[in-house]
Amino acid sequence: MPIAAGQKITAGQLTRMQPTKYLGEATGSLTASTTYQLIPGCTVTLTTLAANATYSVIGVFDCNVTTIHATNLMVGRLTVDGSGGTGLAIHAMDTQDRDTVAMLWQGTLAAAGSHTLQLEGVINAAGGAGGFLQYSRISVTITEVV
Template sequence: MPFLAAMVVTAGQLERIQPKFYEGAATVALAVSTSTYADITGATVTFDTVAANAKFKAEAVFDASVTTANTTNLMVGRLVVDGTPDSGGLAVYGMDTQDRATVAQQWTGTLAAAGSHTIKLQGAVTPGSGGAGSFLQSDTKLIVTITEVV
């Protein structure tokens, strides 16, 4: 909806064009030792958009703790938007030492349809043998910003 000169703008119209923020923090540690991705419990946001083509920016921090070191495996975190893994990149942490770090990643995209949406974090270990770790609930967090013009 364009705003025209001398137009009376309502509070509802202004409310719809401001960015909206959503946060989901992990509530349970996710132990990972296989290449099968699993949801990080709590690191999920669900929200509604009014119009098609809303833009999102997702920022995540994964609290990665290596419990069994492996020089070839990586702990990886990804973003899933409405059931589809985002192709914008992974949060990656080497498992060559038994240690811990917070690993960040950002994604952007467009939500093609209006309505309910779910964005969440998942974790896994790259294929190979050995290597185990956890994405801890202490500092694993997802923040999503939604911008839509109605």
């Protein structure tokens, strides 16, 4: 909603015009499996005041390959209110190593209220082993409309 010339602006409107930042840090490691699982601590729960707030997320995945596999991948994703989105952070498992893999996401939260954004990890097929470790992070910036 635009602000018209001469319009009185409320404190609530000004508050919603500022981006709000949130951070979730891993509280433990996730031993990856072939089913998406929450990376412990990489969850942000927040409340928006208006519909159509936008989000910008940086996901950082601390990937550790412990058993190599020629073709399998460690994959990280973002879920918003329980739904997985597009865009994946991908780490090849063809070398026993540890790497930091990042991904960016943007979107809109259609309704006002409570929302949960979280990072999940998986190995895309059976074979190979690894985990998402303690330096995994999620950074969320929310911008609300007036």
